[in-house]
Amino acid sequence: MSARRTELSRRGFLTGSLLVAAGSVLSTACSTDPNGGSGSGAKTTLNVWYHAYGEAGTQQAVLRYATAFTKANPDIAVKVTWVPGDYSSKLNATLLTAAAPDVFEIGDFNENLARRGQIAAIDDVYGSAKSDFNKNAVESVGVNGKLYGVKMIDDVMMLYYRKSVLSKAGIKPPTTFDELVAAAKALSTKKSKGLFVGNDGLGDTGTLAVFSNGGDLVTPDGKVAFGSAQALEALTGLKRLHDDKSLLLGFTTDWGDPSAFTQGVVPMQWCGLWAMxxxxxxxxxxxxxxxWPAFKTGASPVVRVGGWTSCVNAKGKNMEAAKKFVQWLWVQQSDLQKDFAESYGFHVPPRASVAATAKKLSSGAAKESVVLSQKYGKHYPGTWDTAVSSTFNAAAAKIVAGEGDPAGLLADAVKKAQGEIDKQRGA
Structure with a gap:
């Protein structure tokens, strides 16, 4: 699931750490003791962090993977740490301390971690399998020609619609932004709304608007690009959905959870493949x-591709063992990669050969989602951190709400975001 979405309700059997060594779980209690009270004899203990996935069974799965790894590598124990709550803040804080994990996942890759020397370049981990990873997965973890992580799963986000509801209203699935606006308005009543994109009425739509009109967010050389004429035109166009009062606001769960859609509250919702x-x-x-439909003729539709990436602590004492773990799990073990992608919600394996054998993604709407991601997929740039994205979203929120001059709001956001990116890049 995407790192920048409201998390689903969290389920799991623990919120701490478990040690795995010699192919078995050594402690069944929450513990930060790297030896687990055991005499496993492992020469190295890796601390591996995961955020608290919402899909049932995920926590048990990563423990199984660690068990299989230690069975194949009995000299390396693995402490699996499951982190609930604000994972990103906890990770960033811990990376500054001696307690930093050896291996950890991040969502929507942030190249600032590489520039600060906190994650290691791991090109050697890919080996000959590099060409098997999809272009999006490789490009999204690259900084200055080096690769700083291995994509674990691609999270695809797109627009869901109820076939029966649209058919009864005589509405075809929208293929242009004008059609989306018209459909959302026509499907809205005094008691319900036609479209849900997020409780704040914005969600991903600001960035989707820019992409769908041929614009970009940040160039590869670190120049803010969301101040373009295309971006301004599309962001201003989003205001139509708000003016028509077609958007569901303030639901009990946010856009990453499909409840508004499955409960019949809305006939159209922006959500992720994980919810299928x-x-x-x-x-x-x-x-x-x-x-997400093209803003106008000549532009392109958009499917957002997020996901999670496995990284190695560049300052850790166990870097070689950490690389071995990442390579074993996310490059070599195709069966486990497929299990992780299709058994706990749906995700797309970043490796083409693995995706091709994922049976649950090989038919129906799941297959269509994969095809859409390959054809229209866009990922956020590595400079799109919280400071930059928050600046953009704040301006976009004011524009769609009609609060201030759109051009002025966007220009101010560009200036502020450029300052943040310049700091990232040491300019």
Missing amino acids: PAISEALGDDFGVVP
Whole structure:
């Protein structure tokens, strides 16, 4: 699931650490003791961090993977640390201390970690398998020609719609922004709204608007690009959805959870592929998926691709063992990669050969989602950290709410965001 979405309700059997060594879990209690009270004889103990995934079974899965790794490498124990709550803040704080994990995952890759020397370049981990990773997965972890992580899963985000509801209203799935606006308005009533994109009425739509009109957020050389004429035009266009009062606001869960859609509160919702099993269970085949539509003729639809990336602590004492773990799990073990991608919500394996054998993604709406991601997928630039994205989203929120001059708001955001990126890059 995407790092920058409201998390689903968290389920799991612990919120601490478990030690795995010699192919078995050595402690069944929450513990930070790297020896687990055991005499495993492992020469190295890796601390591996995961954020608290919402999909049931994920926590148990990563423990199974660690067990399989230690069985194959009995000299390396693995302490699996499951981190609930604000994972990013906890990780960033811990990376500044001696307690920093050896291996950890990050969502929506942030190249600032590489520039600060906190994550290691791991090109050697890929080996001959590099060409098997999709272009998006490789480009998203690159900084100055080196690769600083291995993508674990691609999280695809797109627009879901209820086939029966749209058909009854005589509405076709929207293929242009004008059609989306018209559909959302036509499907809204006094008691319900036509579209859900987030409780704040914005969600991903600001960046989607820019992409869908041929614009960009930040150039590869670190120049803010969301101040372009295309971006301004598309962001201003988003205001139509708000003026028409077509958007569901303030629901009990945010856009990353499909409840508003599955409960029939809205007939269209922006959400992720991870939610498709729950949607299928609730609605059968009475749903379809489309990309965020092109803003106008000549522009391109958009499917956002986020996901999670496994990184190695550049300052850790166990770097070689850490690389070995990342390579073993996310490069060599295709069966485990496939299990992680399709057994706990749906995600796309970044390796083409693995994705091709994922049966649950090989038909219906799931297959269509994969095809859409390959054709229209866009990932956030590595400079798109919290400071930069918050600056952009604040301006976008004011523009769609009609608060101030759009051009002035966007220009101010560009200036502020450029300052943040310049700091990232040491300019």
